[in-house]
Amino acid sequence: MTALLTDQYELTMLSAALKDGTAGRGCVFEVFARRLPTGRRYGVVAGTGRLVDLVQDFRFTGPEVGHLYESGVVDEETATWLGDYRFTGDIDGYAEGELYFPGSPILTVSGTFAECVLLETLILSVLNHDAAIAAAAARMVTAARGRAVIEMGSRRTHEEAAVAAARAAYLAGFEYTSNLAAGHRYGIPTAGTAAHAFTLLHDDEPAAFASQVAALGKETTLLVDTYDITQGIRNAIAVAGPELRAIRLDSGDLSVLAQQSRDLLNSLGATETKIIVSGDLDEYAIAALAAEPVDMYGAGTAVVVGSGAPTAGLVYKLVEVDGRPVVKRSENKATVGGRKTAIRRHKPTGTATEEIVVSQGVPDHRLGDRLLQRSYLVAGEPAPLPTLVESRAHLRQCLISIPWEGLKLSAGDPAIPVTVVPAT
Amino acid sequence: MTALLTDQYELTMLSAALKDGTAGRGCVFEVFARRLPTGRRYGVVAGTGRLVDLVQDFRFTGPEVGHLYESGVVDEETATWLGDYRFTGDIDGYAEGELYFPGSPILTVSGTFAECVLLETLILSVLNHDAAIAAAAARMVTAARGRAVIEMGSRRTHEEAAVAAARAAYLAGFEYTSNLAAGHRYGIPTAGTAAHAFTLLHDDEPAAFASQVAALGKETTLLVDTYDITQGIRNAIAVAGPELRAIRLDSGDLSVLAQQSRDLLNSLGATETKIIVSGDLDEYAIAALAAEPVDMYGAGTAVVVGSGAPTAGLVYKLVEVDGRPVVKRSENKATVGGRKTAIRRHKPTGTATEEIVVSQGVPDHRLGDRLLQRSYLVAGEPAPLPTLVESRAHLRQCLISIPWEGLKLSAGDPAIPVTVVPAT
Numbered sequence: 086m087t088a089l090l091t092d093q094y095e096l097t098m099l100s101a102a103l104k105d106g107t108a109g110r111g112c113v114f115e116v117f118a119r120r121l122p123t124g125r126r127y128g129v130v131a132g133t134g135r136l137v138d139l140v141q142d143f144r145f146t147g148p149e150v151g152h153l154y155e156s157g158v159v160d161e162e163t164a165t166w167l168g169d170y171r172f173t174g175d176i177d178g179y180a181e182g183e184l185y186f187p188g189s190p191i192l193t194v195s196g197t198f199a200e201c202v203l204l205e206t207l208i209l210s211v212l213n214h215d216a217a218i219a220a221a222a223a224r225m226v227t228a229a230r231g232r233a234v235i236e237m238g239s240r241r242t243h244e245e246a247a248v249a250a251a252r253a254a255y256l257a258g259f260e261y262t263s264n265l266a267a268g269h270r271y272g273i274p275t276a277g278t279a280a281h282a283f284t285l286l287h288d289d290e291p292a293a294f295a296s297q298v299a300a301l302g303k304e305t306t307l308l309v310d311t312y313d314i315t316q317g318i319r320n321a322i323a324v325a326g327p328e329l330r331a332i333r334l335d336s337g338d339l340s341v342l343a344q345q346s347r348d349l350l351n352s353l354g355a356t357e358t359k360i361i362v363s364g365d366l367d368e369y370a371i372a373a374l375a376a377e378p379v380d381m382y383g384a385g386t387a388v389v390v391g392s393g394a395p396t397a398g399l400v401y402k403l404v405e406v407d408g409r410p411v412v413k414r415s416e417n418k419a420t421v422g423g424r425k426t427a428i429r430r431h432k433p434t435g436t437a438t439e440e441i442v443v444s445q446g447v448p449d450h451r452l453g454d455r456l457l458q459r460s461y462l463v464a465g466e467p468a469p470l471p472t473l474v475e476s477r478a479h480l481r482q483c484l485i486s487i488p489w490e491g492l493k494l495s496a497g498d499p500a501i502p503v504t505v506v507p508a509t
Numbered sequence: 510m511t512a513l514l515t516d517q518y519e520l521t522m523l524s525a526a527l528k529d530g531t532a533g534r535g536c537v538f539e540v541f542a543r544r545l546p547t548g549r550r551y552g553v554v555a556g557t558g559r560l561v562d563l564v565q566d567f568r569f570t571g572p573e574v575g576h577l578y579e580s581g582v583v584d585e586e587t588a589t590w591l592g593d594y595r596f597t598g599d600i601d602g603y604a605e606g607e608l609y610f611p612g613s614p615i616l617t618v619s620g621t622f623a624e625c626v627l628l629e630t631l632i633l634s635v636l637n638h639d640a641a642i643a644a645a646a647a648r649m650v651t652a653a654r655g656r657a658v659i660e661m662g663s664r665r666t667h668e669e670a671a672v673a674a675a676r677a678a679y680l681a682g683f684e685y686t687s688n689l690a691a692g693h694r695y696g697i698p699t700a701g702t703a704a705h706a707f708t709l710l711h712d713d714e715p716a717a718f719a720s721q722v723a724a725l726g727k728e729t730t731l732l733v734d735t736y737d738i739t740q741g742i743r744n745a746i747a748v749a750g751p752e753l754r755a756i757r758l759d760s761g762d763l764s765v766l767a768q769q770s771r772d773l774l775n776s777l778g779a780t781e782t783k784i785i786v787s788g789d790l791d792e793y794a795i796a797a798l799a800a801e802p803v804d805m806y807g808a809g810t811a812v813v814v815g816s817g818a819p820t821a822g823l824v825y826k827l828v829e830v831d832g833r834p835v836v837k838r839s840e841n842k843a844t845v846g847g848r849k850t851a852i853r854r855h856k857p858t859g860t861a862t863e864e865i866v867v868s869q870g871v872p873d874h875r876l877g878d879r880l881l882q883r884s885y886l887v888a889g890e891p892a893p894l895p896t897l898v899e900s901r902a903h904l905r906q907c908l909i910s911i912p913w914e915g916l917k918l919s920a921g922d923p924a925i926p927v928t929v930v931p932a933t
Contacts, residue, residue, distance in 0.1 A: 089690035090668045092661065093701030096689070101703070101724035107710050114706070139668075152693050160724075198710050205704075209664035210671055237516065240633035241820040243670035244514045244563075247634055265520070266513035269576050277517030279525070280629075282538070282827035285835040286531050286622050300525035300584075311837050390819040396665040396810060403706035411709040414736050 108199040113405035116192035122394030124496025132215030173465035182480035190425040217391035222257035233260040238389030331359035347378035532623040537829035540616035546818030548920025556639030597889035606904035614849040641815035646681035652796040657684040662813030755783035771802035
């Protein structure tokens with residue numbers, strides 16, 4: 086981690102603000118989405134759990150400061166300031182796993198202008214990436230209707246983004262990831278058995294299956310579509326017996342093949358052998374397999390690229406300076422100034438009805454309302470955080486709480502409206 | 510960098526292959542695209558320049574091996590093997606900045622099965638990400654018709670992916686990046702001045718502009734659309750004088766605003782002041798501004814997410830075992846086995862006409878043919894590589910060499926065909 090993961094303009098603004106004396110003004114920046122990706126009905130807050138550590142580690146080393154000074158990006162005063170930098174302000178925001186909608190103030194960063202402005206790029210990178218993956222993954226989990234989903238998309242995205250993507254998918258309800266670094270860093274259950282290359286390496290398919298079963302036991306998954314699927318399934322059961330845990334299909338018309346494979350497995354006595362399908366599955370392809378005898382889905386490309394929405398469109402805007410609301414005035418980008426407080430309102434049944442966001446004040450509280458913000462950092466020190474497993478459970482609860490239309494895969498409006506009440 | 514940036518199944522395959530004696534078989538894996546993203550006419554090889562270092566650093570530390578063993582992913586024999594692992598095989602491939610088409614064998618990895626299979630995830634992550642960005646960026650550079658483009662999308666993608674994206678965009682012909690880590694790591698020119706927050710921080714716009722000019726000089730760029738653009742431009746020239754280097758417009762109907770801004774600047778005597786535009790620009794929006802008085806483009810979201818194609822769809826396939834071609838047979842995924850050699854054929858004028866790919870042999874060589882593969886690693890040791898600036902120049906040349914239809918932004922077929930000749 087390096088504080089160079091930032092945009093140059095954060096440092097030129099800092100430089101000018103240090104010179105003119107405004108760097109120490111008390112500021113509030115807010116992260117929010119002006120809109121959801123086209124047709125999406127909710128967003129998922131994701132990445133805040135790993136952001137806290139990144140903000141604390143956000144320091145400029147001596148050589149980095151030297152590089153910035155020598156390349157003329159910053160002057161001497163700013164260079165000295167950067168060498169001592171650490172964030173000592175407050176960060177509040179929606180819990181990881183919380184849903185958000187256009188206008189939800191999902192993260193609030195307060196402190197001096199200088200210390201807050203430097204975090205813009207890092208905060209947006211983490212949240213825009215992780216929220217995009219989590220929202221796509223949550224839709225896939227809904228589409229899977231209780232069947233397990235494995236994240237296996239590491240090879241389709243940047244090598245480090247892959248680890249964060251695995252974490253976001255797990256947050257959203259995936260059961261496993263293929264990514265070993267995600268298993269190591271975040272304790273996410275990992276899975277994975279064999280690729281077509283393993284079959285091709287061997288003299289024939291039975292030899293490959295026998296080798297895999299010898300090494301991994303009958304609790305393994307045999308990939309049966311390297312040559313001919315029918316023969317592949319016969320070979321699999323001949324080698325492993327009907328106790329084989331699972332077969333995987335990675336190509337072809339999966340809805341036809343799943344049924345044929347189930348029938349064949351049953352006829353071979355392998356009635357308990359599971360069927361795992363993979364191969365360019367997105368939420369729509371998963372939904373289309375709902376009636377087929379599929380036991381588990383493997384999702385790759387679509388989840389790690391956000392299934393059509395690879396970035397969440399979150400912005401980081403200055404909303405308050407020394408207690409005074411500020412706002413940019415440009416067409417289509419008007420926002421409400423001032424620090425916001427947000428609650429979500431619910432029916433007595435628990436169904437969410439709307440979000441109320443108040444600028445520079447506190448919303449009237451009714452029965453069923455839930456305050457949406459919590460502390461992440463207080464004076465630069467981390468507040469206690471829920472575990473990833475707890476955040477995962479929180480998201481599951483949130484998805485249950487929205488009106489049922491909100492879970493439809495088809496394009497539609499946000500599941501609940503957000504009313505932003507300006508300062509009076 | 511950690512060798513845990515991989516999929517679990519690479520290790521389970523390794524484990525089984527070590528047990529059955531096939532781990533040492535001589536293998537050739539190839540990276541290629543079955544198709545280009547819908548409507549795209551070429552792909553751009555990108556990431557190979559940073560891949561070489563990553564492959565050399567791809568080692569498992571003691572604690573990582575311990576974690577894999579304790580969590581049951583690998584057995585003791587495999588754990589010991591992983592502790593000693595380093596890649597000692599060969600990697601050949603297309604030069605960075607080379608164009609590719611469906612079927613082009615862009616990277617060839619040879620060695621034992623064990624050492625090659627472990628690299629699949631890393632290689633595909635790097636190439637799928639960087640090639641996706643480079644291809645989108647190259648289309649934007651074409652659309653900009655010689656005007657400079659700045660990459661400013663770091664906040665829209667994962668924090669580390671942002672650095673690789675900046676590198677890929679520079680490879681593709683962008684002039685600058687806002688990402689400081691990319692400047693530091695790869696020597697890419699960086700740029701960036703101020704955001705709307707800087708104006709909002711100050712008591713009024715003239716105060717903000719005066720501060721910026723005091724700190725950065727008249728060679729800076731003033732962002733004039735925080736409140737009213739006409740007044741913003743008047744304020745900018747009043748503060749900085751007509752020697753101001755540039756203004757930036759980040760919102761509104763840029764084609765109308767660019768002309769109005771140019772007229773106003775001229776009327777204020779600021780005839781040399783440049784106009785930089787930004788705000789959700791993709792290759793089509795850039796092309797639409799061709800006739801307007803714009804001097805430079807800032808591209809953010811669209812470039813870092815590949816402008817509709819966030820991953821390149823490259824695959825890593827075993828094509829040869831102990832000198833014998835191997836191939837998976839499944840519908841729609843048939844490929845030709847055997848190690849490939851590729852040449853690109855050109856007219857005497859220098860225009861590329863086709864790519865010839867021969868399995869297990871060497872293509873007939875004619876005048877104007879160019880061999881497309883080069884060494885990256887020989888017996889695990891790096892071969893001399895071109896610099897990033899040289900690769901950038903190579904891509905520019907390659908784009909000049911394809912038939913003119915290949916540079917059209919509209920959807921179409923690959924710019925040249927690839928003929929794959931099976932082993933005879």
